[in-house]
Amino acid sequence: MRAQATSSITGPTMDDDTVARLKALRKTLTQPKAPPRPAQPDPTQLDQQAFEAAMKGVLPLQDQRRVELYPAKPKPIARQLQLDEQQVLIDSLSDWSEWEFGPETGNEPAFVRPGMRRDTLKKLRRGHWVVDAQIDLHGLVVDEARFEIAQFLYLCRRDNKRCVRIIHGKGLGSRNRESVLRAKVPGWLVQRDEVLAFCQARRVDGDCGALIVLLRGPK
Numbered sequence: 344m345r346a347q348a349t350s351s352i353t354g355p356t357m358d359d360d361t362v363a364r365l366k367a368l369r370k371t372l373t374q375p376k377a378p379p380r381p382a383q384p385d386p387t388q389l390d391q392q393a394f395e396a397a398m399k400g401v402l403p404l405q406d407q408r409r410v411e412l413y414p415a416k417p418k419p420i421a422r423q424l425q426l427d428e429q430q431v432l433i434d435s436l437s438d439w440s441e442w443e444f445g446p447e448t449g450n451e452p453a454f455v456r457p458g459m460r461r462d463t464l465k466k467l468r469r470g471h472w473v474v475d476a477q478i479d480l481h482g483l484v485v486d487e488a489r490f491e492i493a494q495f496l497y498l499c500r501r502d503n504k505r506c507v508r509i510i511h512g513k514g515l516g517s518r519n520r521e522s523v524l525r526a527k528v529p530g531w532l533v534q535r536d537e538v539l540a541f542c543q544a545r546r547v548d549g550d551c552g553a554l555i556v557l558l559r560g561p562k
Contacts (some may be wrong), residue, residue, distance in 0.1 A: 451551075
């Protein structure tokens, strides 16, 4: 029998390090892939989504083209100066005066400061100026009335009240049926520089129980 010939071919042998790397690569390729990590949302986008969710259903206001104006702060008031000025007014109203008027004289109270127009008193008697303010002195003693008139004239001058009425009463309820203030008020008024003219009121405005007074404007 003919002997069967055998042959073997051998190649270069791999070293242990190469074999180990090939095994590691094979293991890596055979492992399942991990799912991709979800992308992190943008913080700005999250804020926008939250704002839109909060504003859902809200309608914008119509453009009224208005500007919000803040009121100006009031100017400081010099209260002590006001008190001093009022005290000067009170002190200046002396009971002594060259003005002589009373029920016994039979004269109606009337006064026009020099330099005024000749028809000033006539206009005042006819009610040419509208009465802007008035004060009623009924029930006051002389010192109280003096104070009230001084304060009244000060406020009228400050607030630009040009024509005012001072009610002093007719004295019908007094002991001697004579009004003390009726005789004193005209004398007080002629001492005040802001008083330009005064006269007895018309019957509808108080007759002999009141005076209509014309004042200067504010400084």
